[in-house]
Amino acid sequence: MTPPDAQASTPRTWKKPPFIANPLLRYGLIIVGVVYLVWAFGSLPFNWERIAEGLPRAGRIFGGGFPPSLERYELLITGFKESFQIAIMATLLGVLLSIPFAVMAARNIAPMPIYIIGRAVIIISRSFHPVIVAILFVAAVGFGPLAGILTLILYSIGFVGKLLAEEIEEIDWGQVEAMKAAGAGYGAILFYAVFPQILPRQVGLSMYQLDSNLRASAVVGIVGAGGIGSTLMNAFGRYDYDFAFAILLVIIAVILISEGISGWVRKKIW
Template sequence: MSATIAARDAFKPNWTARLGLIAVALYSLYAIGQLDISWARLSVGFGEAGRFLARMVPPNFARWELLLEGMIESLQIAVLATVLGIIISLPLGLMAARNLAPWWLSAPIRGVIAVCRSLHYVIVAILFVKAIGFGALAGVAALTVASMGFVAKLFAEAVEEISMKQVEAIRATGAGPGAVLLYGVLPQVASRFIGFSLYQLDSNLRNSTLVGIVGAGGIGGTLFAAFKRFDYDFVCAILLSIIALIFVAELVSGRIRAALR
């Protein structure tokens, strides 16, 4: 008898989770109706998509010089934004770590990081384009802010997970704050920080191709201009080049991660 009761208790239904799933399903149906999503519209869209893709084939690489120029500019934007973002994120992450910094310092720094993360990088790019004008500088600034929001948050969380025994041992020798960070903190988070940085570089490579659409430099501007000219075979060439760039960057970052393990 007791075994039967224990078995029933082990598989007791979670009505809270079930009601939550039902609520999500009902709201999804409501949202579909409010957004006018229907199979008729999807079928029309699929047909238009097929005709659009047919106009993109074969890709046209005749203007390879313009394509190469945009790709190089996007690569430069991504690298510069990543480097600047990492340089700024390192002290921000240390000051935001609650196990190292006092609350009156970590709290406002976490607020700054939250602000950097709250706005999409395209919105930030638009703001910088309005502030400093069109060009790559606006793209670098926008992606630097995005990098700060991502890397600084993850770095602060990594620092909060370290073992404080090593930190206390370094402090017991009479070492100053700089030595404590150099020998007690950074060795414990160095590999994770490198991983965060490589991931952010991958992300910035993808994002740098998009900020150009709002005038912040890079291949995005070339892509947007090709769309406006209905030059879809050149659009296909640009998209294939972007995919190739991201694929190569993924291979390189994977090799670096494997070498650091």
């Protein structure tokens, strides 16, 4: 029989338990997933002849895009100026509108009928991709930046409102109880017990949403909602590939700078 001292000195290794403990279920799900991928790939209507014809075409596009050209830099500046205006206006209005909807969608401070309405608005705002919403607004209000602003406002309400509502549901309830005991009304409780607790998170979300709206403004512009996306599509439509690639490179540079600034601001806040 092994002495107790020998058992204590025997090294033991810890293994992370599997996500699904039952091996039959675990491997069965893997097999089902592989079979589905094979079936889906085999049943989708891939046109291999067109794909083969598209490879030389892609080569011509990339070959015509290098070196990138900034000869029409005035169009580039105008497009980016419009994208910045769309992103900033949509972020300001979207974040402001997301606050009341976040309060409505927080289960701990909103009665059930208001909670259902607030959650419904947020769910609807998050249900559609910005490009789909942009197509609808372009059809409703016409081509231009107004469609882009409305699209990104709805996008901001869905994202910021959801995360703010979850943040409100996790606040320290002691401050709320203290203000209730002092006889404070609902508005005073919101402004002095709820909002101060979520303010750092709200500022961080606002910076992130501005960064996200700047990227999205380039995407929704492709369908006619203004911004640099419209300039990019016009360049591709004219087969002006060197200018189009210059726009893409500038978009990447602007997003990198924006990401760095927003990350620095979030670190200072938190």
